[in-house]
Amino acid sequence: MATQFTSYAFKSGAIGSPSSDTRVARTLPDRLSKDIVNVKDWGATGNGITDDTDAINAAIDHAYTLGFTHPQYTFFDRHGAIIFFPPGIYIIGKGGTTKLRFDRYNGGRFAQFRYIGSGRDVTILRGTYSTGHQMDSRDNGFLVEANAWQSQVLELRDLAIENMSTDTLSGAFMSLSGPTSVMNCRFKGVLGYYSGAVAFGGNVSNCIFECSRPITAASAASRSPHFVLSSFGEALTNGSVGAFFGQGSFSGCLAIGFDVGIIVAGLGGRLVSCKAYRCGVGILGGYAGGDPTGGGNVGGADQGPPLSATWGYGSTGWVHTANWCDRCTWGIYLGTVNIANHTGANSVTGDTGPTEPAGIDSITWSSANGGTATVNTHDAHNLPSGTNKLVLVTNVPGWTPGNTGNEIVTCNNTGTSQFTYALSSNPGGTGSGTWNYPIEYGIRVDAPNGQMFSANVLDAVVSVASFDITMPRAMYTGHNVAAAMRGSWSLEDSHRIAGWKFIQCGTVANHPRSIAFAE
Amino acid sequence: MGPPGSGVAGSLYPFCEYGVGYYLGNNCVAQNVRTQGANWIAFALSGRGAACIGCSCEVGSIGVRFGWVPGFNVLTSASAVAGATTLQFSAPLPGSVVAGLIVSGWNIPDSTNIVSVNQGAGTIVISSGLSNALPSGSYVTFTVDTPAIGCVLEGLQTEAVLTAVELFNAEACLVQANVLTGVVGIPWTQEFTGATWNSGSHVVTVTTAAPHNLRPGFSNVPLLLQMNGGLSEFAPGTWRENMFTYCTYVDATHFTYLGPATNPGTFSHGNWTYPLRYSLRCRKVRDTAVISNQLVVTAAYAEVDFDYGATESPSANIHSNNVYIGNIGARSGWNPPSETKNLAAWYFAQTGVQNLMYNSAVTRPNLAGYMTFADLPGQFSDPTGVYQPGPIEGQEYNIKDGQKSGGGAAAFPDIVAGGGRGHYKVRYDGTNWRRCG
Numbered sequence: 001m002a003t004q005f006t007s008y009a010f011k012s013g014a015i016g017s018p019s020s021d022t023r024v025a026r027t028l029p030d031r032l033s034k035d036i037v038n039v040k041d042w043g044a045t046g047n048g049i050t051d052d053t054d055a056i057n058a059a060i061d062h063a064y065t066l067g068f069t070h071p072q073y074t075f076f077d078r079h080g081a082i083i084f085f086p087p088g089i090y091i092i093g094k095g096g097t098t099k100l101r102f103d104r105y106n107g108g109r110f111a112q113f114r115y116i117g118s119g120r121d122v123t124i125l126r127g128t129y130s131t132g133h134q135m136d137s138r139d140n141g142f143l144v145e146a147n148a149w150q151s152q153v154l155e156l157r158d159l160a161i162e163n164m165s166t167d168t169l170s171g172a173f174m175s176l177s178g179p180t181s182v183m184n185c186r187f188k189g190v191l192g193y194y195s196g197a198v199a200f201g202g203n204v205s206n207c208i209f210e211c212s213r214p215i216t217a218a219s220a221a222s223r224s225p226h227f228v229l230s231s232f233g234e235a236l237t238n239g240s241v242g243a244f245f246g247q248g249s250f251s252g253c254l255a256i257g258f259d260v261g262i263i264v265a266g267l268g269g270r271l272v273s274c275k276a277y278r279c280g281v282g283i284l285g286g287y288a289g290g291d292p293t294g295g296g297n298v299g300g301a302d303q304g305p306p307l308s309a310t311w312g313y314g315s316t317g318w319v320h321t322a323n324w325c326d327r328c329t330w331g332i333y334l335g336t337v338n339i340a341n342h343t344g345a346n347s348v349t350g351d352t353g354p355t356e357p358a359g360i361d362s363i364t365w366s367s368a369n370g371g372t373a374t375v376n377t378h379d380a381h382n383l384p385s386g387t388n389k390l391v392l393v394t395n396v397p398g399w400t401p402g403n404t405g406n407e408i409v410t411c412n413n414t415g416t417s418q419f420t421y422a423l424s425s426n427p428g429g430t431g432s433g434t435w436n437y438p439i440e441y442g443i444r445v446d447a448p449n450g451q452m453f454s455a456n457v458l459d460a461v462v463s464v465a466s467f468d469i470t471m472p473r474a475m476y477t478g479h480n481v482a483a484a485m486r487g488s489w490s491l492e493d494s495h496r497i498a499g500w501k502f503i504q505c506g507t508v509a510n511h512p513r514s515i516a517f518a519e
Numbered sequence: 520m521g522p523p524g525s526g527v528a529g530s531l532y533p534f535c536e537y538g539v540g541y542y543l544g545n546n547c548v549a550q551n552v553r554t555q556g557a558n559w560i561a562f563a564l565s566g567r568g569a570a571c572i573g574c575s576c577e578v579g580s581i582g583v584r585f586g587w588v589p590g591f592n593v594l595t596s597a598s599a600v601a602g603a604t605t606l607q608f609s610a611p612l613p614g615s616v617v618a619g620l621i622v623s624g625w626n627i628p629d630s631t632n633i634v635s636v637n638q639g640a641g642t643i644v645i646s647s648g649l650s651n652a653l654p655s656g657s658y659v660t661f662t663v664d665t666p667a668i669g670c671v672l673e674g675l676q677t678e679a680v681l682t683a684v685e686l687f688n689a690e691a692c693l694v695q696a697n698v699l700t701g702v703v704g705i706p707w708t709q710e711f712t713g714a715t716w717n718s719g720s721h722v723v724t725v726t727t728a729a730p731h732n733l734r735p736g737f738s739n740v741p742l743l744l745q746m747n748g749g750l751s752e753f754a755p756g757t758w759r760e761n762m763f764t765y766c767t768y769v770d771a772t773h774f775t776y777l778g779p780a781t782n783p784g785t786f787s788h789g790n791w792t793y794p795l796r797y798s799l800r801c802r803k804v805r806d807t808a809v810i811s812n813q814l815v816v817t818a819a820y821a822e823v824d825f826d827y828g829a830t831e832s833p834s835a836n837i838h839s840n841n842v843y844i845g846n847i848g849a850r851s852g853w854n855p856p857s858e859t860k861n862l863a864a865w866y867f868a869q870t871g872v873q874n875l876m877y878n879s880a881v882t883r884p885n886l887a888g889y890m891t892f893a894d895l896p897g898q899f900s901d902p903t904g905v906y907q908p909g910p911i912e913g914q915e916y917n918i919k920d921g922q923k924s925g926g927g928a929a930a931f932p933d934i935v936a937g938g939g940r941g942h943y944k945v946r947y948d949g950t951n952w953r954r955c956g
Contacts, residue, residue, distance in 0.1 A: 322671040324568040345693035347669035454808035457691030
């Protein structure tokens with residue numbers, strides 16, 4: 001005879017000596033509702049249509065009644081409950097009017113939960129949410145958030161969070177304080193993942209960050225990705241960021257299509273074996289802060305990007321190794337204050353920038369000015385006025401000055417759909433092809449102090465330099481070493497060069513040792 | 520797996536030449552992983568951005584190899600004797616078997632490649648002779664020589680691994696903060712049943728309890744011996760525990776070594792085993808940094824081998840633009856590159872030792888005083904640009920055959936030429952190499 005679901009007890013015959021069998025009878029509901037909180041038991045559908053926000057909140061509220069309260073750490077009211085998401089697409093946000101909070105607190109007592117899905121491609125929390133703010137003191141624009149101080153997400157695993165908004169200051173997931181263990185997740189948004197710069201001891205591994213803004217053609221009026229360096233330094237303006245990470249270990253992740261792929265900041269951490277693909281800046285060490293809508297440093301040291309140019313947060317004691325930046329305008333940029341970091345065995349590759357190449361309808365040649373090629377673009381190119389270095393890929397090699405058919409060329413903006421460049425000889429006929437913005441730098445360093453760069457492979461075809469230290473701030477440039485790197489070099493012609501020791505660096509044609517004695 | 524001398528073909532523990540514990544490709548990370556035993560390679564890295572962090576491996580042939588990808592296997596169709604360089608397979612061989620492929624498998628020395636292929640006859644010629652006989656029906660593995668680019672090894676400990684780390688094909692890799700340890704190659708030893716001393720030649724002949732399965736005809740092979748419980752009167756005068764004894768084959772159960780000058784007395788008991796071989800081997804290494812490692816393997820062949828790959832055809836021992844800084848060790852000596860164009864590829868700082876601790880096969884505790892003027896960048900032909908770029912202003916090296924250009928001793932900052940006897944530090948000023956030290 002079948003046993004009723006609600007009364008089936010998990011106790012059977014004794015194992016070994018009956019007198020030693022101390023197992024306690026528990027029912028299936030005990031196990032299902034107390035050990036693991038399944039959001040579908042609380043009404044979530046995961047059908048991709050129904051708004052599941054209330055159901056998931058109910059599950060989290062129930063989880064708050066479970067778990068363990070540590071006798072010493074009593075400010076954690078509930079600790080360690082597991083909330084499980086079966087496969088499905090869970091719609092969040094009630095049409096953009098609310099978010100999902102993974103934190104709970106009651107009268108200053110906090111909860112810490114674990115959120116487990118069934119795989120980053122089969123458990124998806126999706127919504128479209130934006131508030132115009134991204135500060136911890138306000139209604140942040142993250143679809144999912146655990147922002148209450150000490151109300152941590154202990155673990156986030158095997159699920160995707162997708163904020164489909166393309167608005168500035170919107171994002172997928174925010175966890176203010178650590179430690180958070182995030183494994184095998186996917187985050188989609190203008191900002192994918194944010195943890196505070198003082199989120200101690202976090203661990204993020206094997207995650208994917210996708211920008212909700214599509215990669216545009218180079219000719220787009222608001223092209224994306226596009227990193228804009230503000231007058232202050234490396235602050236972002238309306239920028240998209242794959243992940244912002246403060247302190248801990250970040251490994252085996254992939255960021256695609258952001259203005260900045262991965263930002264690391266704070267005191268002590270490791271960024272290893274990550275890849276940034278088609279980003280404005282692949283990896284950024286340190287950032288500048290401030291809320292563009294709040295007028296300054298409103299929220300304290302834990303503010304995340306994208307932020308305006310009012311405040312900086314450094315990166316100290318970090319190891320950046322075995323990362324790979326492919327088709328990023330700047331591969332690695334150590335900005336703001338970077339102290340005592342080791343950046344080694346990273347790869348910067350690619351022969352064109354992150355945007356999609358734009359079409360060229362025709363290229364014609366004239367003998368003017370010793371030979372000029374005139375390009376008519378398929379769409380309005382939206383290039384800045386004056387000269388621009390562009391990657392030209394032409395149907396016939398002779399249409400590029402180096403006769404390669406794929407090279408970086410200095411072009412003059414001569415009209416909304418036209419630019420020209422010097423070409424000494426006539427290839428004949430009419431050319432065609434594509435144009436794109438180039439990769440500018442392999443590694444760029446600002447304000448370095450106690451930095452070690454070793455064994456980085458700078459293979460990208462760059463328009464400026466493979467390794468650039470032309471922008472150091474005077475107060476922080478010393479005790480730096482670069483070793484076992486080739487590529488091209490762009491150096492500061494000032495006394496700051498004395499703050500560097502170069503070992504086995506450069507090539508015969510381009511090396512960092514041609515320094516005047518006075519420097 | 521059996522102990523050495525067990526007589527079980529193909530199971531000579533830990534001389535495993537097939538198994539790979541972890542293969543890490545693009546942006547793959549092995550973190551906090553421990554491997555134990557029976558691996559040919561515990562961690563193999565290739566592609567871009569792989570990392571091995573906080574791991575350890577104990578007992579095996581190779582701890583970490585930078586530059587390895589899976590290959591394909593073909594079975595031999597005939598046996599081959601020790602030292603053979605021709606291998607027979609069923610004809611015709613697959614078209615994918617071509618000259619240049621890396622060859623591996625049982626009794627095939629590391630860094631062996633295909634010199635030539637006769638597809639129709641089903642034979643290949645390999646660059647190194649077999650280290651021992653190869654039975655018919657043995658798997659031989661062929662792999663494409665593939666680099667590890669931008670990969671990292673950090674926080675590794677090895678113990679009882681024949682070769683701890685191989686920079687087999689490494690480009691822009693970082694090897695830092697690893698500790699490579701181990702004294703005895705194989706934890707299981709094989710017993711002697713007797714030992715005799717010749718009063719005329721002072722040669723000791725030992726009898727093994729079981730066939731030792733060492734390569735027939737070998738001579739001067741380093742082994743680890745224990746006689747009469749440790750520091751033995753059966754040992755040469757300079758011998759002490761964990762030093763290597765260089766032995767010569769007699770027959771399946773006997774080998775000899777040069778013993779003490781005086782009669783050691785009566786043999787009571789003893790055993791032998793294999794030693795560890797290398798801490799670090801460098802084959803193709805480019806733009807790579809080796810920093811802050813402890814290399815203290817009791818290595819019979821070399822602590823650091825800069826000549827790895829030289830026996831391939833053509834030589835695969837090619838280095839450029841590397842740094843080797845702050846590494847502790849070299850008690851078993853450094854094996855310099857036989858191709859001295861490779862010397863300029865390494866910048867050494869705060870590394871090496873003054874004297875060797877062990878009687879390993881090599882005798883150099885460091886590479887100081889080894890380079891000549893002809894080895895400086897720009898002084899040798901490098902049409903394909905595979906060696907150290909240069910000369911570049913500011914490059915500095917130590918040479919051992921310097922003299923003032925035109926003859927005589929060079930003062931500071933005289934232009935320097937080779938062919939002399941001066942141990943100079945020279946610096947390239949953009950036009951000439953000048954003495955600066």
